Amino acid sequence: MAESSGAGRSCPGAFARAWAKAVSGTSYLPMTQAQLEALLQRLTGRLAAAIQSEPFDLRIGQQVGAELVQAHIASAEGLGRTVEVIQLRLVRDLGLVADDVEDRMARLLATVATGYARALRDRTLDEQESIRRAAMMARAQAERALRESEARFRHQATHDPLTDLPNRTLFTERLAAAIAGADRVGVCFLDLDRFKVVNDSLGHQIGDLLLVSVAQRLRRALGEHLVARLGGDEFVILVESTAGTDDAVRVAEAALAAVSEPALVDGHELTVSASIGIVERPAAGTSPMELMRAADSTLHWAKAAGGARWSIFDADRNRRELARYALSAAIPAALDRGEFYLDYQPLTSLRDGRVLGMEALVRWRHPELGVLRPDSFIGLAEETGLIVRLGAWVLAEACREARGWADVAGDAPFVSVNLAVQQVRRPGLVDEVRDLLRRTGLPPGRLQLEITESTMMSTAEEPVRALRVLADLGVRIAIDDFGTGYCNLAYLRDLPVTELKVAGEFVTGLRAPADDPASRTDERILASLVSLAHALKVTVTAEGVETAEQAERLRAIGCDAAQGWHFGRPGPARQHLDRSPALTGTTV
Amino acid sequence: MQRPDWAPDTIDIERPSVARMYDYYLGGSHNFAADRAAARAMVEAVPEAPLMAQANRAFLRRAVQFLAESGVRQFLDIGSGIPTVGNVHEIAQRIDPECRVVYVDVDPVAVAHSREILAGNERATVIQEDLRRPAEILAHPEVTRLLDFDQPVAVMIVAVLHFVPDADRPEEILRTLRAALAPGSYLVMSQASDDDRGETGERAEAERVYRHTDSQLWIRSRAELSALFAGFELIDPGVVWVPQWRPESPEQAEDAAKAVFIGGVGRLGG
Numbered sequence: 001m002a003e004s005s006g007a008g009r010s011c012p013g014a015f016a017r018a019w020a021k022a023v024s025g026t027s028y029l030p031m032t033q034a035q036l037e038a039l040l041q042r043l044t045g046r047l048a049a050a051i052q053s054e055p056f057d058l059r060i061g062q063q064v065g066a067e068l069v070q071a072h073i074a075s076a077e078g079l080g081r082t083v084e085v086i087q088l089r090l091v092r093d094l095g096l097v098a099d100d101v102e103d104r105m106a107r108l109l110a111t112v113a114t115g116y117a118r119a120l121r122d123r124t125l126d127e128q129e130s131i132r133r134a135a136m137m138a139r140a141q142a143e144r145a146l147r148e149s150e151a152r153f154r155h156q157a158t159h160d161p162l163t164d165l166p167n168r169t170l171f172t173e174r175l176a177a178a179i180a181g182a183d184r185v186g187v188c189f190l191d192l193d194r195f196k197v198v199n200d201s202l203g204h205q206i207g208d209l210l211l212v213s214v215a216q217r218l219r220r221a222l223g224e225h226l227v228a229r230l231g232g233d234e235f236v237i238l239v240e241s242t243a244g245t246d247d248a249v250r251v252a253e254a255a256l257a258a259v260s261e262p263a264l265v266d267g268h269e270l271t272v273s274a275s276i277g278i279v280e281r282p283a284a285g286t287s288p289m290e291l292m293r294a295a296d297s298t299l300h301w302a303k304a305a306g307g308a309r310w311s312i313f314d315a316d317r318n319r320r321e322l323a324r325y326a327l328s329a330a331i332p333a334a335l336d337r338g339e340f341y342l343d344y345q346p347l348t349s350l351r352d353g354r355v356l357g358m359e360a361l362v363r364w365r366h367p368e369l370g371v372l373r374p375d376s377f378i379g380l381a382e383e384t385g386l387i388v389r390l391g392a393w394v395l396a397e398a399c400r401e402a403r404g405w406a407d408v409a410g411d412a413p414f415v416s417v418n419l420a421v422q423q424v425r426r427p428g429l430v431d432e433v434r435d436l437l438r439r440t441g442l443p444p445g446r447l448q449l450e451i452t453e454s455t456m457m458s459t460a461e462e463p464v465r466a467l468r469v470l471a472d473l474g475v476r477i478a479i480d481d482f483g484t485g486y487c488n489l490a491y492l493r494d495l496p497v498t499e500l501k502v503a504g505e506f507v508t509g510l511r512a513p514a515d516d517p518a519s520r521t522d523e524r525i526l527a528s529l530v531s532l533a534h535a536l537k538v539t540v541t542a543e544g545v546e547t548a549e550q551a552e553r554l555r556a557i558g559c560d561a562a563q564g565w566h567f568g569r570p571g572p573a574r575q576h577l578d579r580s581p582a583l584t585g586t587t588v
Numbered sequence: 589m590q591r592p593d594w595a596p597d598t599i600d601i602e603r604p605s606v607a608r609m610y611d612y613y614l615g616g617s618h619n620f621a622a623d624r625a626a627a628r629a630m631v632e633a634v635p636e637a638p639l640m641a642q643a644n645r646a647f648l649r650r651a652v653q654f655l656a657e658s659g660v661r662q663f664l665d666i667g668s669g670i671p672t673v674g675n676v677h678e679i680a681q682r683i684d685p686e687c688r689v690v691y692v693d694v695d696p697v698a699v700a701h702s703r704e705i706l707a708g709n710e711r712a713t714v715i716q717e718d719l720r721r722p723a724e725i726l727a728h729p730e731v732t733r734l735l736d737f738d739q740p741v742a743v744m745i746v747a748v749l750h751f752v753p754d755a756d757r758p759e760e761i762l763r764t765l766r767a768a769l770a771p772g773s774y775l776v777m778s779q780a781s782d783d784d785r786g787e788t789g790e791r792a793e794a795e796r797v798y799r800h801t802d803s804q805l806w807i808r809s810r811a812e813l814s815a816l817f818a819g820f821e822l823i824d825p826g827v828v829w830v831p832q833w834r835p836e837s838p839e840q841a842e843d844a845a846k847a848v849f850i851g852g853v854g855r856l857g858g
Contacts, residue, residue: 025639025642026615027614027615027642028614028615028641028642028645028646028672028673028674029642030645030649030673030674030678030679031674032836033836033837033839034836072615072673072674074615075615123617124617125617127616127617127618128617128618130618130701130704131608131617131618131619131620131670131697131701133700133704134618134697134698134700134701134704135599135601135620135697135700137700137703137704138599138696138697138699138700139599141696141700142599142696
């Protein structure tokens with residue numbers, strides 16, 4: 001008892017020091033050695049009290065066990081060594097005296113161990129629970145982050161970064177859902193009119209701001225209808241569950257009104273208009289692709305009609321356009337299969353009725369549609385660029401055939417071939433012609449290239465130089481359809497033009513009686529043209545001459561040659577070559 | 589589903605976490621079966637592992653105590669792991685409740701657990717960041733909110749640098765951190781080393797154990813760790829076995845021969 005009462009709490013006795021030494025290293029103790037010894041000194045006092053308490057108090061030993069765990073002396077080894085040091089040294093070091101000290105020691109150790117194990121178990125369970133909760137929270141956090149980044153990624157993948165409108169991907173998804181979920185559906189394809197002008201004149205930055213502004217106005221005006229941006233200045237509106245075309249038209253009109261509101265963009269007041277192609281039809285049997293395609297082509301009708309309007313899809317018109325498209329797509333294969341051939345129409349001298357030249361006119365012997373005239377496929381070929389291949393074939397074939405025309409007295413007719421603007425612009429034109437002439441042996445003077453006034457107008461310097469090289473070779477250059485374009489006289493001066501082909505419009509007037517005022521006007525215009533041309537040493541051929549009277553009046557004016565039904569319809573070269581001047585119907 | 593590369597990692601408690609293994613060495617129960625299995629394998633290879641962890645933890649405690657008593661009031665503990673017993677804020681705030689502590693760990697579970705422990709403590713917080721991206725740590729809003737880099741800050745990189753291989757350019761990491769610190773700031777570092785431990789095969793075995801965890805082990809010599817204190821003046825006794833760093837009693841330093849961690853404290857002059 002002496003030491004236990006005298007030891008107090010400040011100065012650890014031998015037992016507390018031994019105890020501290022025994023437990024250090026059994027687990028991490030977040031305290032200094034002095035703090036540990038002080039703690040154990042206090043607990044030593046409790047143990048001494050327990051062993052001497054009357055009656056024996058179970059709680060003290062248990063509390064000591066629990067306190068050890070709380071102080072982080074919390075390991076199996078910690079308990080083992082504690083039991084050992086108490087058993088070996090407590091009674092001896094503290095000089096404790098009791099009758100049944102062995103019995104009490106056993107009970108004390110039992111209570112300490114019980115309190116210790118209970119506290120350690122609780123602590124273990126608490127820690128397990130807390131780490132599991134942390135793992136759950138971390139997992140929830142990671143999943144939230146994943147969802148957020150997925151949502152962000154999904155938003156980026158389905159929205160246009162400039163306007164934040166849905167993009168084509170999302171629109172197509174929603175359109176597919178609309179088709180699956182309703183009886184009818186409508187799509188409005190919208191495109192700003194002349195948006196390029198804004199970009200070109202004010203810059204792309206203003207252009208982009210304008211697109212953002214249009215996107216905002218559309219979203220505001222169209223409320224529940226999905227508005228998407230497809231790219232550039234193309235927008236598309238989904239009109240779900242329509243009852244009929246009128247529903248889609250109403251949406252289109254609201255969209256046009258929204259777009260045409262004046263907008264202040266970076267200090268510029270901009271007013272733009274839009275064109276809309278509308279498709280509204282039963283959902284059954286259609287697909288998003290088909291609807292989008294139909295709305296897109298309908299948009300082009302609205303554009304072609306001048307813009308600032310909507311057009312409704314017309315199946316018949318679409319069929320015609322598709323047929324036209326199919327026809328143009330078939331040109332390359334038709335060339336390979338040799339489905340094209342040439343007819344010729346004579347250019348006849350008004351002086352002596354001789355066939356001066358023959359214009360080559362391409363024909364397509366289509367396996368299903370029969371013989372097609374150029375007006376049914378040349379325009380398409382020009383739009384698609386196929387004209388270059390087709391034109392090259394025509395030029396080569398015309399040269400090849402013309403070489404075979406008998407040149408008995410050096411007066412075999414020249415062959416006149418139309419050149420499209422794309423052909424004239426091609427860098428290889430000179431080589432192509434030169435090569436053809438060399439291969440076929442056709443004298444350059446027997447080849448005439450016909451180009452239109454508009455080709456000349458839209459032609460840059462380089463092609464003009466090419467034409468000049470060809471003219472220098474001796475190739476004849478004719479201006480086709482003269483008088484229907486700008487009649488720019490500058491190129492007559494700049495270019496070695498050999499011939500003007502005056503458009504049939506002026507010749508038509510000559511059918512009327514000579515005293516008709518309109519007819520007189522046409523005659524005077526023609527006379528002036530002829531005299532102008534002759535002053536420039538250019539010959540004049542009148543096109544579309546259908547009657548002997550027209551021919552006679554043209555001859556009287558001084559026109560050099562004529563072409564038209566009166567002198568021969570287009571047909572095989574042979575038929576014109578065999579014809580004698582007397583049979584051409586001129587009055588010479 | 590193939591996880592896209594922008595997706596954050598999920599939590600996989602089947603993979604041993606070095607933070608939870610460390611908790612196990614310290615006698616904690618904040619760990620899962622996989623952590624315990626790996627930690628037991630480690631103890632088999634290096635039987636002193638738990639003692640090493642305890643010695644390292646004691647070094648941390650003495651270092652924080654030393655710093656707080658030297659007047660440091662701000663602590664940035666990078667690689668703080670599972671907050672178990674004797675955390676930096678507990679030690680520092682016992683000396684001065686005004687002490688501010690930011691814990692940083694890359695392990696999301698350790699961070700979630702720390703967040704729970706720190707709830708309600710306005711002067712201590714935790715962020716999930718990687719020691720290998722110090723600029724992001726320094727720019728983190730929680731860090732800038734709590735710590736004033738015009739005043740001294742103690743940066744603690746304790747028992748974590750051995751998870752940063754030389755390929756991750758630890759010298760650049762430390763240069764970045766140092767550049768953010770005011771004169772009078774401190775750097776506390778410790779890490780595993782096998783200096784003087786001879787060729788026992790322990791190192792290979794330990795590295796093998798850690799290959800299956802979330803971090804690989806990269807042992808450094810005293811010279812290598814000292815070099816990483818570049819720019820700081822090493823406080824006496826320099827980089828030593830952690831039990832030898834300012835022990836509270838001579839007996840504490842006795843275990844030095846069995847230690848595996850080396851450590852030291854440097855001061856930024858100026």
